[in-house]
Amino acid sequence: MMPNNRLGKRSPFGSLVGSSCPEPNKTSTTKATRAGQQGISRVRDHGDLKVPAGNNHKQKKIPESPRILFVSCQMKMSRRRRPRLIDSCLSQSQCCLLSQAYFQCGGAGDSQTDTVAQSTSCSRSISSCIDVPRSRTAQQEVDMDELMAAMVLSSLSCSPPPVLQVSAHKQTAAPSMDCGAVELSDSSSSGYWSVNRGPRSPAPPSPTAEANGRSATPPGEGLDMDLDQVLFEEPAPRKRRNSLKVAYQCLWPSCGKVLTSLMGIKRHIRMVHLCQGGEHERCSHSEEDFYYSEINQWDEPRRQSPPSAPLCGPAPTSPTPSPPPPFPQSPPSPNCSALSRSAPSPCSSLWQVQSEHSYQAPPPSHTVSPAAATSCRLTAPPTSGQEPVSRVRSVSVGEQWLQHQSAPCRRIRSEAKKCRKVYGIEHRELWCTPCRWKKACQRFLD
């Protein structure tokens, strides 16, 4: 009963086959041969093939939103020349500074950020004057400190080559120092995070104490201007001429840590070396000046890919503009693996934005399975150790998002001719099986 019905319903071709006698074998042979030639096995692959096609369709529209997000981040950060900075391959210290500047400009302005700003502004005059806190009780100590600081700084400023030698020597002692860029940023970030992460939780007061007498003064306008100048005008010319970068190396015995920011190295020395054992009160707030040296680094081609540098710029600004996260100094480092150890969430946001940015550049890889995309989106930070890999996967993040956005969407109608067009409705027997089944054509693929 049903076969007759179905054959009868089948239009010209069906009636042709089954009109005389519904011989199952006959019909099955004719159809099965054709189907075996062209269709069946392909139909099973069809499910795999249709996914990229649908993605192709959607990818034309969606990348706007990540771009808008990125631009908006830039606009939030920028007052004068920040987009240019971001576009021109920011150094990591600049990224770091930008991240701080974002929180500064975004009105977050908590005490820590202000203190950071003060430290940064203070860092400019470190070579010309010695900021000895007034908290020193013994005047002799102050004099001694000044004397030593003057000696150290004068020696540093007058003879860079020995400093570099010291740097090289330290690198041999510390094997983790061999990769310049990554380790720099990592150290920088760790220098930051050790404040909040360490067992001595009341760390934010420590920079406040560092600011000492200025802690009572609110973050003034002049300071903001100065910070702005420091952040967005000074690094750029420095980068422009000869690509000279300044780093600070810890001179503590058997340490040799190199940080890109002055306050970072200060904090590192203070927290790691001077304040060991939780002796909070005895921490000296000016001795750290004696345990780091300024290093001029020439910007040489790095092992890590340079294109990651501009991407790390907007990253710290991405997550939430208003309150700084528990680790507000979102690491400027593109090296996510090291950072994900302690703070995965900023890292993930970083990678998300980076993905959204890089999403526009390379053509997406259609071979990425949705499962991989899901795993990327959920667990990208710990696994994204290599830059190219993460770039590819970041595209899949976009695809994932697209799939979520338009799950029940049909396949786009392709420009390619289909069996129906090629052979016509009168030669339906020549169609591929999926076409005859009103499935996606497998003979004339896109």
Place this chain on the structure above:
DNA sequence: TTTGCCGGGTG
């Protein structure tokens, strides 16, 4: 209206 094909039904 035509066309491509998704979703679902039937055996």
Place this chain on the structure above:
DNA sequence: CACCCGGCAAA
């Protein structure tokens, strides 16, 4: 799983 069709949506 093969086969088929109703119906939707784009062209």
